[in-house]
Amino acid sequence: MNRAALHKISYGLYIVTSGQDDKFNGQVANSMFQVTSNPATVAISINKENYTHGLIKSSRKFVVSILAEAAPMNFIGLFGFKSGRDVNKLQNVKTKTGMTKVPIVLENTVSYIEVELEKELDCGTHTIFVGNIVDGDVISNEEPMTYAYYQQVKGGKSPKTAPTYVKDEPAAASVGIAARYVCSVCGYVYDPVLGDSDSGIAPGTKFEDLPESWTCPVCGADKSKFEKEQSRV
Numbered sequence: 076m077n078r079a080a081l082h083k084i085s086y087g088l089y090i091v092t093s094g095q096d097d098k099f100n101g102q103v104a105n106s107m108f109q110v111t112s113n114p115a116t117v118a119i120s121i122n123k124e125n126y127t128h129g130l131i132k133s134s135r136k137f138v139v140s141i142l143a144e145a146a147p148m149n150f151i152g153l154f155g156f157k158s159g160r161d162v163n164k165l166q167n168v169k170t171k172t173g174m175t176k177v178p179i180v181l182e183n184t185v186s187y188i189e190v191e192l193e194k195e196l197d198c199g200t201h202t203i204f205v206g207n208i209v210d211g212d213v214i215s216n217e218e219p220m221t222y223a224y225y226q227q228v229k230g231g232k233s234p235k236t237a238p239t240y241v242k243d244e245p246a247a248a249s250v251g252i253a254a255r256y257v258c259s260v261c262g263y264v265y266d267p268v269l270g271d272s273d274s275g276i277a278p279g280t281k282f283e284d285l286p287e288s289w290t291c292p293v294c295g296a297d298k299s300k301f302e303k304e305q306s307r308v
């Protein structure tokens with residue numbers, strides 16, 4: 076199979092929250108789609124290893140908050156590359172609750188939908204959860220984030236538990252001879268062609284020229300955790 080065929084599939088980028096009784100968590104997901112219009116239903120694909128998976132199964136409800144294109148990498152990294160078993164991801168994030176009482180993420184999001192679980196489909200590593208939309212609203216008129224934008228403009232990667240994760244994802248096309256550096260903690264690739272706009276690093280800045288105080292925009296690891304990308308040496 077030519078895996079490049081799969082890279083042509085379009086996705087958005089979402090934060091899925093779930094839980095009950097003061098035990099809540101959220102995670103990034105890129106596999107969400109509307110199934111039917113009447114009644115309005117959606118489906119999401121969630122890895123069984125993820126903390127949120129168990130919360131959806133037990134609470135039978137979840138919220139999908141649609142990320143804005145302008146969402147910074149450290150915000151996406153908080154929900155995408157850290158586990159709710161280790162940190163309270165929602166502690167310092169602006170949220171509100173609606174019909175389902177599940178936190179709705181109000182920062183860096185453009186809209187949300189609240190869902191009550193109806194069906195689930197066991198798909199091996201993942202479960203597809205299908206549910207009825209019970210409420211939803213628009214938060215801002217900013218552009219929603221697409222997965223392509225996250226990968227190509229922001230330099231984002233898939234965590235190992237994403238449905239679309241591919242070991243050794245091919246590097247995004249880039250020009251220049253300066254080496255790219257990979258975060259050994261989360262897989263983020265610092266591309267000198269792109270720089271790091273979230274941290275005020277201009278395009279064209281070599282990794283070696285980054286200030287020592289610079290940290291991975293996704294997981295917060297310091298420069299010492301980065302390794303030169305072997306394929307481009």
Ligand code: FE
Binds near residue numbers: 293296
């Ligand atoms: Fe990192």
